[in-house]
Amino acid sequence: MAKLSRFKVAAVQASPIFLDTAATIEKVINLIHEASMGGASLVVFPEVFVSAYPYWSWVANPIAASPWFQRLCESAIEVPGPEVARIAQAAKDCEIHVAIGLNERAINSQTTIYNTMLLIGPDGSLIGKHRKLVPTWAEKMSWAQGDGAGLRVHQTEIGPIGMLACGENTNTLARFALLAQGELVHLASYISLPVAPPDYDMAEAIKVRAMAHSFEGKVFTVVSCSTISPEIVASMEDAFPGSGALLSRKNSAFSGVIGPDGRLVGSPLIDQEGIVYADIDLSKCIQPRQMHDITGQYNRFDVFDLRVNRRSMQPATFHDDLNLDMPDLLTVTNKSLTENGGHS
Numbered sequence: 001m002a003k004l005s006r007f008k009v010a011a012v013q014a015s016p017i018f019l020d021t022a023a024t025i026e027k028v029i030n031l032i033h034e035a036s037m038g039g040a041s042l043v044v045f046p047e048v049f050v051s052a053y054p055y056w057s058w059v060a061n062p063i064a065a066s067p068w069f070q071r072l073c074e075s076a077i078e079v080p081g082p083e084v085a086r087i088a089q090a091a092k093d094c095e096i097h098v099a100i101g102l103n104e105r106a107i108n109s110q111t112t113i114y115n116t117m118l119l120i121g122p123d124g125s126l127i128g129k130h131r132k133l134v135p136t137w138a139e140k141m142s143w144a145q146g147d148g149a150g151l152r153v154h155q156t157e158i159g160p161i162g163m164l165a166c167g168e169n170t171n172t173l174a175r176f177a178l179l180a181q182g183e184l185v186h187l188a189s190y191i192s193l194p195v196a197p198p199d200y201d202m203a204e205a206i207k208v209r210a211m212a213h214s215f216e217g218k219v220f221t222v223v224s225c226s227t228i229s230p231e232i233v234a235s236m237e238d239a240f241p242g243s244g245a246l247l248s249r250k251n252s253a254f255s256g257v258i259g260p261d262g263r264l265v266g267s268p269l270i271d272q273e274g275i276v277y278a279d280i281d282l283s284k285c286i287q288p289r290q291m292h293d294i295t296g297q298y299n300r301f302d303v304f305d306l307r308v309n310r311r312s313m314q315p316a317t318f319h320d321d322l323n324l325d326m327p328d329l330l331t332v333t334n335k336s337l338t339e340n341g342g343h344s
Helices: 021-037 062-075 082-094 137-141 166-170 172-179 202-217 230-239 243-247 329-339
Strands: 006-013 042-044 097-105 113-120 126-131 154-156 159-165 185-190 220-225 254-258 274-281
Touching (some): 006 021, 006 254, 021 042, 042 185, 042 220, 082 097, 082 113, 097 159, 113 185, 126 154, 202 220, 202 254, 230 243
Parallel strands (some): 185 220
Antiparallel strands (some): 113 126
């Protein structure tokens, strides 16, 4: 067995520059450099950090929120594209793995947007892309459903990495699909969501989900959650009076690292912007599995059977006969005129 790696990870807790893609990319690049200077081999960014979460869908009716959906579409980016290339170049310059959430616009559609996570290697290559399988609740007003094509664990030089976005981390089968592929490092991207019911502690809920996955799978979970900047609160309050107080609730963002025993590694961040650093030793994933190895000896695969469709969804499939010789229309026309005595 190859020796399992040790490395430092950085989990970013910050807010994007709201609906400003260019400015957010600049912030991403600065944070990549900061994480690299901090000694991290992997830096993880929040859900749809480039460059907005659709809070308007939670605080307004669909008609009133529709102009904001247009702004989201206009600020979304394509993968690959120039914005991703700039992030990849920063990853290469810093020789660091980068995981980041973004609003991905489908190449052949102006209004099909995916909640997408990218994993970029320290050489600037795109290692993996995952589109959120099911948008949560009001998110269905903004994002299309993803597919299983990105439900993969990526073999990197620091270890096997899988990733899910926000509410997907409650999807038991999606999580098991990653664990079954040998995942040892799980990346969980989130957004601060203070619009939940008053008795719902979002920060605690995020932590509980991460602890559950780490304890069940005996893996490390890196959580990166966005914050809500005063700019976002002001924008929503101006458009939808009364929403500002709701969006300003505390205990709505949690970022940190959970170990394979289900406990915190280091100290997390709650609500405040910053970067959480933690040291990961993948060899610590071994001993806990002697008790519970749910993808191996602690399971009954003669009883349970999980099947995962990892085909990529496409709006249409075109079958072209590339060997078909298309007739020259001028030749066909001249031949027809000759055969008919010059009459068409």
